[in-house]
Amino acid sequence: xxxxxxxxxxxxxxxxxxxxxxxxxxxxxxxxxxxxxxxxxxxxxxxxxxxxxxxxxxxxxxxxxxxxxxxxxxxxxxxxxxxxxxxxxxxxxxxxxxxxxxxxxxxxxxxxxxxxxxxxxxxxxxxxxxxxxxxxxxxxxxxxxxxxxxxxxxxxxxxxxxxxxxxxxxxxxxxxxxxxxxxxxxxxxxxxxxxxxxxxxxxxxxxxxxxxxxxxxxxxxxxxxxxxxxxxxxxxxxxxxxxxxxxxxxxxxxxxxxxxxxxxxxxxxxxxxxxxxxxxxxxxxxxxxxxxxxxxxxxxxxxxxxxxxxxxxxxxxxxxxxxxxxxxxxxxxxxxxxxxxxxxxxxxxxxxxxxxxxxxxxxxxxxxxx
Numbered sequence: 001x002x003x004x005x006x007x008x009x010x011x012x013x014x015x016x017x018x019x020x021x022x023x024x025x026x027x028x029x030x031x032x033x034x035x036x037x038x039x040x041x042x043x044x045x046x047x048x049x050x051x052x053x054x055x056x057x058x059x060x061x062x063x064x065x066x067x068x069x070x071x072x073x074x075x076x077x078x079x080x081x082x083x084x085x086x087x088x089x090x091x092x093x094x095x096x097x098x099x100x101x102x103x104x105x106x107x108x109x110x111x112x113x114x115x116x117x118x119x120x121x122x123x124x125x126x127x128x129x130x131x132x133x134x135x136x137x138x139x140x141x142x143x144x145x146x147x148x149x150x151x152x153x154x155x156x157x158x159x160x161x162x163x164x165x166x167x168x169x170x171x172x173x174x175x176x177x178x179x180x181x182x183x184x185x186x187x188x189x190x191x192x193x194x195x196x197x198x199x200x201x202x203x204x205x206x207x208x209x210x211x212x213x214x215x216x217x218x219x220x221x222x223x224x225x226x227x228x229x230x231x232x233x234x235x236x237x238x239x240x241x242x243x244x245x246x247x248x249x250x251x252x253x254x255x256x257x258x259x260x261x262x263x264x265x266x267x268x269x270x271x272x273x274x275x276x277x278x279x280x281x282x283x284x285x286x287x288x289x290x291x292x293x294x295x296x297x298x299x300x301x302x303x304x305x306x307x308x309x310x311x312x313x314x315x316x317x318x319x320x321x322x323x324x325x326x327x328x329x330x331x332x333x334x335x336x337x338x339x340x341x342x343x344x345x346x347x348x349x350x351x352x353x354x355x356x357x358x359x360x361x362x363x364x365x366x367x368x369x370x
Contacts, residue, residue, distance in 0.1 A: 002248055002249025004249055008250075014211045018210070020271070022269055040107050041070075045068060046068060046101070046103050046118075054096075056094070062090075067118055072087055080344045080350060082345070088283075091283060110144055110176045111146070115143035122227055123229060124142070126220065127262070134193070137188050141188050144188075147277075153273075157298075158298070159269065159273065162267045163266075166199070166267060167310065167326060171316040171326045186266075196217045196263045218235050218237055220262040264276065288357045295344050308329060334362055
């Protein structure tokens with residue numbers, strides 16, 4: 001909650017943002033961990049408060065997004081096989097528990113239903129009000145989009161690699177099913193406040209780029225107390241809040257750390273890397289982007305080739321693999337991904353699915369899940 005007196009100077013703020021994003025002084029120690037967050041829609045749409053919270057034997061966390069999207073967040077694992085097996089086990093447990101109510105889980109990038117917020121709370125009320133002030137796509141983003149998010153540990157070069165690979169991954173795993181958009185979910189996010197959803201700029205050291213992005217992003221709301229989150233009347237960047245304060249108070253370290261949770265670039269650092277550009281895919285196809293992303297992020301050949309399409313986020317959203325440049329890169333990285341599956345510990349089942357995906361990419365055919 002904000003303070004009546006100044007708590008942070010800009011040097012303090014920069015240090016805190018680096019710590020939250022990259023740990024320490026911006027170092028990126030290598031670690032083999034892989035995590036998966038899989039979001040699903042319920043059919044029919046169901047109030048999360050009325051759904052059971054079953055025991056999840058693989059230890060994933062169950063949570064709900066504003067529109068009632070069900071999210072499974074796995075524990076970090078050492079291999080693709082372990083991460084995918086954990087999510088599969090817990091997805092089965094949730095599906096079985098929900099089936100007794102006649103509720104099914106459906107994975108796709110965009111819901112066919114009009115956006116409707118089913119989860120209440122001060123954060124989501126304030127977020128909705130913020131987007132309503134200037135970004136009509138905000139309610140669709142909050143309530144009608146779903147992703148499979150791949151979390152990868154930080155290591156040297158991975159920040160640049162993930163951002164370079166992002167557009168081709170978004171195109172290669174599009175599952176929004178709209179005639180005007182290959183990846184309607186990505187298009188929805190790109191239509192929002194660019195200070196918090198645009199990609200982080202390249203060409204600078206990762207920690208420096210992230211600090212500049214976070215301080216330039218607008219403050220979405222100020223948490224006056226646990227139940228009162230105030231959406232601001234006019235634009236105020238986090239840097240301006242640190243420098244000059246606000247009538248509601250000065251930001252504390254906790255306020256600035258919370259501000260970071262309201263930033264949604266396609267690649268976000270949280271002491272690991274969140275790859276946030278992927279449409280949710282039906283079971284079992286969500287396994288494929290986990291394996292592909294893990295295999296490619298350390299593949300220098302694939303990353304170098306993907307650098308040619310590094311900024312083509314809108315083309316990935318509108319045309320997907322039909323974009324000539326992205327389609328060419330996708331064919332290269334599909335082959336490279338197959339070559340790297342053993343290195344990241346992919347199981348035989350996931351490898352077989354990845355081969356089917358790669359065959360579709362190389363042959364210019366529809367994706368296997370369509």
